[in-house]
Amino acid sequence: MKKSNILIVDDNKSVLSALDLLLSPYCKNLKCLSSPKTLLSELQSEHYDVVLLDMNFKAGINNGNEGIFWLNEILSQNPGISVIMITAYGDVELAVKAVRSGATDFVLKPWENEKMIATVDTACKLSQSKKEVRNLQLKEKQLIEEINGHNKDLIGSSPAWERVLNLVEKVAKTNANVLITGENGTGKELVAKEIHRLSIRSKRVMVSVDMGSIAESLFESELFGHKKGAFTDAHSDRMGKIEAANRGTLFLDEIGNLTMPMQAKLLSVLQNRILTRVGDNSIQEVDLRLVCATNSNLQQMVNEGRFREDLLYRINTIQIELPPLRERVEDIEELANFFILKYADKYNKNQLKISANGISKLKGYHWPGNVRELQHAIEKAVILSENHVLNGSDFIFKTDEISGVNRFDGTLEEMERKLIGAAIEKQAGNLSAVSNQLGISRQTLYNKIKKYDL
Structure with missing residues (x-):
């Protein structure tokens, strides 16, 4: 509240004076308006976290319609702002109507000072939380746009490379699981990013997991997540890579490096599209596009008993073989x-x-x-x-x-x-x-x- 700006709109000057004296010591800036006529222009010229708004401004009219009207105007211009409605009439239906219209809270005149301070403080915290969420959403959007920007590293016009790009363009528009194969250094991750960029999930993130670098003891925690206290070093809840890719794309690089037990655990999640964090009893549904990559001959590994055939069928609805340089x-x-x-x-x-x-x-x-x-x-x-x-x-x-x-x-x-x-x-x-x-x-x-x- 100490860092917040508060605007009070009420036609009763005694109310304005009382709220000014009460709230000014607790906030950064406070301004009072005796009429809502300049309300919108004031919100355009200055940033406010909370508006305390009277519900009635015309003498003899107590239906609250004026307050509801200005509430809607405020929220249409500033959807992140918290609005507290003030009225001298304890009409429950009016209070419900205001809250349904988007008000943060409702205060009756005369108010209790401690309750008023607590209500405004809560509204300030809510506005700050909304602001932080908007900033995070903006950063996520910018990050995704940057990640999904035109892939300038997919260089080449040879017939072999053109065949790859044509197949990528066809496959990307579907939700089919894709297996990208090829030698080290052929650009498997770049192709995976291009599939995601061209897909219907491009507005979401692509989560990449290097399966070759995950120790078997950490496999479940890394991919499925864990609850606090699930094991010695689990000091807090943690979301796994698969859950983080929900509604986006999950890229599993070097999938041929998985041991048979790890393959079985992964297959179960891919088949059922549900997972359970380590140490948790609840299940989490996941909706994702799966793209895998390997430089191994998975069919040969299947023949040798080192890779599950059912997992191979699950991950390679479409296979894209990248040509060596x-x-x-x-x-x-x-x-x-x-x-x-x-x-x-x-x-x-x-x-x-x-x-x-x-x-x-x-x-x-x-x-x-x-x-x-x-x-x-x-x-x-x-x-x-x-x-x-x-x-x-x-x-x-x-x-x-x-x-x-x-x-x-x-x-x-x-x-x-x-x-x-x-x-x-x-x-x-x-x-x-x-x-x-x-x-x-x-x-x-x-x-x-x-x-x-x-």
């Missing part, structure tokens, strides 16, 4: 120029271009890390460039680095990074083959790829 060589020059502009602006190296020799070297490399590797190669070249033109010699690929492993004298971590990079290149991005070659689990390999940004 080596199968869309025609797009390399366009992608390279896009990333050069992006990083030249970021690192203040304007007018930076790439030579024909540079493009030739980029097209001659087979890109086991796909578009992500190309992006990193461009960024590194832009940072280290000393000229206005990037040439072939400005690009150093993993094959160039690995040739010096035998005389390597760096740290163990640096050696590990190079060995993993070499294995990924040798196995053309097949992570199952890479993990077998290195003798480590897929989860360990995935964590190291994340660690070293490979």
Whole structure:
């Protein structure tokens, strides 16, 4: 209340004086009007949190119609403001009519001072809450608009990439579950965002979950949420990722990394579209669009007993296979120029271009890390460039680095990074083959790829 502005409208000057004396010490600003004629212009010129409004202004008329009229005018202009109606007539029906019309509360003359202060204080808090909600809604709207803006990173015009974009456009308009497959770095998350942007759910959020980074012990808490006290570190209620995606899109990246028990729990929610937070007995219905992504061969995993067949059927109503960069060589020059502009602006190296020799070297490399590797190669070249033109010699690929492993004298971590990079290149991005070659689990390999940004 101390930070609030209050406007009092009453034709009785004694009432105005009494309320002024009573409320002024508790609020930031207070103004009195003896007539509602200037009420709307006053609300336009100044911000008010609460209006105390008399219900009758003409002598001999006590039906409250004037008050209801000005109440509607106030709320049509300022829907977030709290209005307290004041009347000397204790008509219950009139009070109900005012509240139904949008009034926050109703006070009878003569009032009790403590009750009046408490009523105005509550109205001030309500106005502040409405303001905070409006600000949050505005921020959410702006965030969603920013996230769902035109996806400028979907670069390419090759036949292989055009087929992907055409399929995305068709699928996006439906509510069908989509499975996006392809090697690491092919742009699976970008395609998922484009599906959401073009969908009927684009006004809502897309919640992304990296399934490869969630420990099995935290799986239920992360996806389904938990109640306070459900386990040792559950200090407060928490909404899970699935519930957060309600009425929007849920993107599950690297779904092939789920263990069989985790798959069973996820399948139950996807089939029934209801969930229960950990430690809670009540159920929560969810309405969402499911998009999943993986670089694994899920059908092979099904055959090997490592992935549930019923879950596979549930998530891949439509499958979109993203081509590796080596199968869309025609797009390399366009992608390279896009990333050069992006990083030249970021690192203040304007007018930076790439030579024909540079493009030739980029097209001659087979890109086991796909578009992500190309992006990193461009960024590194832009940072280290000393000229206005990037040439072939400005690009150093993993094959160039690995040739010096035998005389390597760096740290163990640096050696590990190079060995993993070499294995990924040798196995053309097949992570199952890479993990077998290195003798480590897929989860360990995935964590190291994340660690070293490979």
